[in-house]
Amino acid sequence: MNTWLIIGVIVFSTLVCWSFQTCRSRKREQAWRKQAFPEAECSLIKEGCRYDIALSDGRTFRQAEILGTAQGKEADFLFGYGSMLVLRLSDDRKAYVRQACIRCMIESKILED
Numbered sequence: 001m002n003t004w005l006i007i008g009v010i011v012f013s014t015l016v017c018w019s020f021q022t023c024r025s026r027k028r029e030q031a032w033r034k035q036a037f038p039e040a041e042c043s044l045i046k047e048g049c050r051y052d053i054a055l056s057d058g059r060t061f062r063q064a065e066i067l068g069t070a071q072g073k074e075a076d077f078l079f080g081y082g083s084m085l086v087l088r089l090s091d092d093r094k095a096y097v098r099q100a101c102i103r104c105m106i107e108s109k110i111l112e113d
Helices: 002-036 071-077
Strands: 049-055 061-067 087-088 094-097 103-111
Touching: 061 094
Parallel strands: none
Antiparallel strands: 049 061, 049 103, 061 087, 087 094
């Protein structure tokens, strides 16, 4: 019985130490990144602007306008994928894209009326 208690204490203390070291190294890395790469100041999504959007599966949407996110009944219809990004494609069709799948967005041009 005492042997298992000692083994349990050793395993628990090892996990606590490992967790503490991981947390410290993560904080050090974040501090280094802030120092090495300052945050860029930019507005996130410009209204009336078109983007070339690349997804993680290799598909791309060229000249897509970002309309916003799917909410309400529209989001319920999308099988629980609320907060999907709604795009208007160059041929005026809508596309619904999971935000986590976007790999790259390139600002291409501003729409002219």
